[in-house]
Amino acid sequence: MPPVRLTDAARDAALNALPDWVHDAQRDALYRSVLFADFAEALGAMVRIGVAADKADHHPEWSNVYNRLDIWLTTHDADGVSERDVALATVIDRIVGATAGGT
Numbered sequence: 001m002p003p004v005r006l007t008d009a010a011r012d013a014a015l016n017a018l019p020d021w022v023h024d025a026q027r028d029a030l031y032r033s034v035l036f037a038d039f040a041e042a043l044g045a046m047v048r049i050g051v052a053a054d055k056a057d058h059h060p061e062w063s064n065v066y067n068r069l070d071i072w073l074t075t076h077d078a079d080g081v082s083e084r085d086v087a088l089a090t091v092i093d094r095i096v097g098a099t100a101g102g103t
């Protein structure tokens, strides 16, 4: 099934269960930043997230500077946030730890 853009209300309801994530209105994306102990920890998490994302065929937009990882989840095929982004956010929280270093 092609992904469907969530309504704003459905997206906000999903965000209630993802306290480390916010809606970035400019990019229409779920957004989280994570601070790791150092670059090696950040890179390790990126590899684990990347493998999970590729398995799900749903890929993050992200930026890494040393120990900081900024992540945006949006669905290009749906022009906004879909259930796929909510699912990937949940997987990412499991990998990096919910609230562990999140801002």
Ligand SMILES: C[C@H](O)[C@H](O)[C@H]1CNC2=NC(N)=NC(=O)C2=N1
Pocket: 057, 058, 059, 060, 073, 074, 075, 076, 077, 078
């Ligand atoms: C062909 C392939 O399934 C699509 O291009 C997938 C790949 N990964 C993707 N990732 C994200 N974030 N959004 C998409 O719409 C998307 N589409």
